[in-house]
Amino acid sequence: MKLDAKIPSGPLELKWDKHRSDLKLIAPANKRKCDVIIVGTGLAGASAAASLGELGYNVKVFCFQDSPRRAHSVAAQGGINAAKNYQNDGDSIYRLFYDTIKGGDFRSREANVFRLAQLSLNIIDQCVAQGVPFARDYGGLLDNRSFGGAQVSRTFYARGQTGQQLLLGAYQSMMRQVAHGRVKLYPRTDMLDLVLINGHAKGIIVRDLITGEISSVAGDAVILATGGYSNVFFLSTNAKGCNVSAIYRAYKKGALFANPCFTQIHPTCIPVSGDYQSKLTLMSESLRNDGRIWVPKKPGDTRHPNDIPEDERDYFLERKYPSYGNLAPRDIASRAAKEVCDEERGVGPGGRGVYLDFSEAIKRLGKRKISERYGNLFEMYERITGENGYEQPMRIYPAPHYTMGGLWVDYNLMSNIPGLFVLGEANFSDHGANRLGASALMQGLADGYFIIPYTIGHYFATAKEPKSSVNNPEFKKAEKDVVNMIKKLLSVKGKRSAVSFHKELGRVMWDNVGMTRSRQSLETALKRVPEIRDEFWQNVIVSGVNETLNQDLENTIRIADFLEFAELLALDALEREESCGGHFRVEYQENGEAKRNDEQFAYVAAWEYQGIGNKPILHKEPLYYEYVQMATRSYKSMTDLL
Amino acid sequence: MNLTLKVWRQKDASSQGYLETIEAKDINQYMSFLEMLDVVNEHLIVEGKEPISFESDCREGICGACSCAINGKPHGGHKGTTTCQLHMRYFKDGDTIVIEPWRSRAFPVIKDLIVDRSAFDRIIQAGGYISVNTGGAHDANSIPVSKEIAETAMDAAACIGCGACVASCKNGSAMLFVAAKVSHLNLLPQGKPEKDYRVKNMVTQMDEEGFGNCTNIGSCAEVCPKEVDLKFIAKMNRDYGLAILKGESRHKPDTISIQAELSELPID
Numbered sequence A: 001m002k003l004d005a006k007i008p009s010g011p012l013e014l015k016w017d018k019h020r021s022d023l024k025l026i027a028p029a030n031k032r033k034c035d036v037i038i039v040g041t042g043l044a045g046a047s048a049a050a051s052l053g054e055l056g057y058n059v060k061v062f063c064f065q066d067s068p069r070r071a072h073s074v075a076a077q078g079g080i081n082a083a084k085n086y087q088n089d090g091d092s093i094y095r096l097f098y099d100t101i102k103g104g105d106f107r108s109r110e111a112n113v114f115r116l117a118q119l120s121l122n123i124i125d126q127c128v129a130q131g132v133p134f135a136r137d138y139g140g141l142l143d144n145r146s147f148g149g150a151q152v153s154r155t156f157y158a159r160g161q162t163g164q165q166l167l168l169g170a171y172q173s174m175m176r177q178v179a180h181g182r183v184k185l186y187p188r189t190d191m192l193d194l195v196l197i198n199g200h201a202k203g204i205i206v207r208d209l210i211t212g213e214i215s216s217v218a219g220d221a222v223i224l225a226t227g228g229y230s231n232v233f234f235l236s237t238n239a240k241g242c243n244v245s246a247i248y249r250a251y252k253k254g255a256l257f258a259n260p261c262f263t264q265i266h267p268t269c270i271p272v273s274g275d276y277q278s279k280l281t282l283m284s285e286s287l288r289n290d291g292r293i294w295v296p297k298k299p300g301d302t303r304h305p306n307d308i309p310e311d312e313r314d315y316f317l318e319r320k321y322p323s324y325g326n327l328a329p330r331d332i333a334s335r336a337a338k339e340v341c342d343e344e345r346g347v348g349p350g351g352r353g354v355y356l357d358f359s360e361a362i363k364r365l366g367k368r369k370i371s372e373r374y375g376n377l378f379e380m381y382e383r384i385t386g387e388n389g390y391e392q393p394m395r396i397y398p399a400p401h402y403t404m405g406g407l408w409v410d411y412n413l414m415s416n417i418p419g420l421f422v423l424g425e426a427n428f429s430d431h432g433a434n435r436l437g438a439s440a441l442m443q444g445l446a447d448g449y450f451i452i453p454y455t456i457g458h459y460f461a462t463a464k465e466p467k468s469s470v471n472n473p474e475f476k477k478a479e480k481d482v483v484n485m486i487k488k489l490l491s492v493k494g495k496r497s498a499v500s501f502h503k504e505l506g507r508v509m510w511d512n513v514g515m516t517r518s519r520q521s522l523e524t525a526l527k528r529v530p531e532i533r534d535e536f537w538q539n540v541i542v543s544g545v546n547e548t549l550n551q552d553l554e555n556t557i558r559i560a561d562f563l564e565f566a567e568l569l570a571l572d573a574l575e576r577e578e579s580c581g582g583h584f585r586v587e588y589q590e591n592g593e594a595k596r597n598d599e600q601f602a603y604v605a606a607w608e609y610q611g612i613g614n615k616p617i618l619h620k621e622p623l624y625y626e627y628v629q630m631a632t633r634s635y636k637s638m639t640d641l642l
Numbered sequence B: 001m002n003l004t005l006k007v008w009r010q011k012d013a014s015s016q017g018y019l020e021t022i023e024a025k026d027i028n029q030y031m032s033f034l035e036m037l038d039v040v041n042e043h044l045i046v047e048g049k050e051p052i053s054f055e056s057d058c059r060e061g062i063c064g065a066c067s068c069a070i071n072g073k074p075h076g077g078h079k080g081t082t083t084c085q086l087h088m089r090y091f092k093d094g095d096t097i098v099i100e101p102w103r104s105r106a107f108p109v110i111k112d113l114i115v116d117r118s119a120f121d122r123i124i125q126a127g128g129y130i131s132v133n134t135g136g137a138h139d140a141n142s143i144p145v146s147k148e149i150a151e152t153a154m155d156a157a158a159c160i161g162c163g164a165c166v167a168s169c170k171n172g173s174a175m176l177f178v179a180a181k182v183s184h185l186n187l188l189p190q191g192k193p194e195k196d197y198r199v200k201n202m203v204t205q206m207d208e209e210g211f212g213n214c215t216n217i218g219s220c221a222e223v224c225p226k227e228v229d230l231k232f233i234a235k236m237n238r239d240y241g242l243a244i245l246k247g248e249s250r251h252k253p254d255t256i257s258i259q260a261e262l263s264e265l266p267i268d
């Protein structure tokens, strides 16, 4: 299979403009005849639904929550980037582009990332017009903060609830289209399969989560905006329902899965407290703007943090990365925290934590300013730990958070299956091997508001596929497969709950495929995952029946998919014999820093499914850099400023 | 610690519900309330019994999915806390905890602790938005908004749509939810042009959904996990009164968008 990213020709700055004028249009009267299926109502899905509805398409939108407003985007705290340069601190589209490419450790496409940086400007304008209450300064203009991996202040925020406010903006715009009859909502519905007809994506199979009814939905194109797969680690900052199922089922139908091993561990989460734990809570990275990260210099120091004098503290990020200090990119900050804990300098129960200290910022700015900026995060921390972050440093530790990998898409955000588009965290497109803070929201909205409205029209104008009907045998067959899979799960009637398998899988993945990876650990994972999966299919017990609201069944189906997908993730990590971004292979390092191998691995790894337990086929999309030099991603020196 | 749970069990919307007694053993104080229910459910599943259905997703107090009244109080009654953020350190060994779904005519029970809150989506659909199509927005800084207004709008916009306000109200009123959205949008300059339509349409939809009247008791704001202030209800009442005075009838949203309207014209 030849992978064609369809990157437009011409100079970088003009590619998207040129492409937009080259894309074929579809007459308004014909848009009404096109049925678009969107799975997902997060930033990516809701913004796409609103925009496509406005254009006159017939849109059907699905999500598993009871309301689209609860999609996991709602939980994003910190902010959204845009190269507005309102602060006059030297930001530009080019700089945001460069920061993102570099932050991604030179494993993303130049053309995609440049477009993202360009569109960042429109996103902020759009959101403000919708009434998103971004923070403002006393003059009434928009305020910014800085975020990891950047030396300019370009992050727009709405207290610690930026994701919520952006999502509500997109949701409200979508609901306006529901009122107009252009968008039809299907909440409490799980997508369980993708249906292809004549090689094109033509519909999905869904399960009604209240009645258990399995049915087919036909359309002229399918958009997946189903979010990330961090829950393969069981414990992550993602919501309980986040899953890989939708994109994994598409993968099983022939869509290529790109860079599954590029997962991001977030440095500032509340440490694990026990094995009953159901998820980890993120403290927004924006805290690193004003908080200083440290551990005691002495191993095993059990003194209260406030009793440890300045000269006995190791501000390890400031020491190792003087130019970025506490704002070093996520992967670097996470590994540095693991390192100091491995040296037994970690703090809190179990020694898996580092301090995040606000005392200096409080002295400098006053408690009021700090609480204005991060008040709700301090409250959240106190609610969970019972400790007051204003009076003593918080404790933080890294946790799985975001997945850069996802379904392979071309410049039009279309997968290798014609008519299947993938947006937001579910695709692999823009973040390379590591995502910078505040860039996921930007990407989700760029995809949904400003890219898909153009590219989907081109597909309809050029593909000219006949309409499909749910009576097509392909739909009947896919429905039957889903019904059989559910029957099989319910008939195992074993002794272990599905969650116990998920926890076991998560531990194997965190220990072997987590923050650091080695050939040996990956081989262990590749051996253990199929064993767990086998036992699952022989020994899982699922309560109840299909024909009712059955949360245990919903969850078990998702876990079954994680148990297959985990193997793909580990395999990709094994084959990528280099360290880059969030993927750190202990064999490939130099003076403790990740060592990339551009000669052999400057490509996108896109995997093609070959059946359960069979090795998938690897397709490579080479990455070319015409405008930036593939520098070593150093955050150490002051001269590293380009 | 060991606890006795009295949990509302109801097979489906049309069945009768009842309180079932379930023992929760070996619960530790660091667990969240929902983690306690997870542990109980895992036991039930392995014993071949039906686990308790309850809603949750983010488990960090922002998605608004989790609900249930704990000992009669929505979200358990701790200031600014959702059920998913409630921790077991507030309970002690031997406690009996009564767990029930939201009770309100407009929120029918679907199963156990899960209720249907889609009425909220329909209220938003009736006018909880600013009519602006994608593309073509002005530069974001072209409309200055005073910090005070922006902060107040944000206070209102913080609502997570969980429905605790309705559940706490003896009349089952949704005024706080509706007022939060009306105030968020009506306060901002971007939202002013549609101010009157918005408030009238949303209030009318609220009434049609079967929510009760507001009698200014204030229990809604007390249980609101995002501490949305009662003052927004007063603001909404003012906006509503003004809109009625201006005398416009209920505005139907333009049933077709502008783009779609264009498509009615012959093209090609």
Ligand SMILES: Cc1cc2nc3c(=O)[nH]c(=O)nc-3n(C[C@H](O)[C@H](O)[C@H](O)COP(=O)(O)OP(=O)(O)OC[C@H]3O[C@@H](n4cnc5c(N)ncnc54)[C@H](O)[C@@H]3O)c2cc1C
Binding pocket: A039, A040, A041, A042, A043, A044, A045, A062, A063, A064, A065, A068, A071, A072, A073, A074, A075, A076, A077, A078, A079, A080, A162, A163, A189, A190, A191, A192, A225, A226, A227, A228, A237, A238, A239, A242, A243, A245, A246, A282, A284, A401, A402, A423, A424, A425, A426, A437, A438, A439, A440, A441, A442, A444
């Ligand atoms: C705690 C946290 C904080 C974050 N903070 C920031 C931040 O400050 N800045 C930033 O830029 N990024 C942040 N991120 C990342 C960012 O929030 C996400 O990457 C982004 O919101 C994902 O949006 P999405 O639209 O792709 O998917 P989501 O918002 O996850 O939406 C997925 C949608 O798909 C639906 N869905 C999924 N599977 C199925 C299925 N099988 N069937 C039917 N429907 C399905 C869901 O119902 C949901 O509607 C944060 C992430 C987390 C976890």
Ligand code: FES
Binding pocket: B055, B056, B057, B058, B059, B060, B061, B062, B063, B064, B065, B066, B082, B083, B084, B085
């Ligand atoms: S689960 Fe999201 S608010 Fe409680």
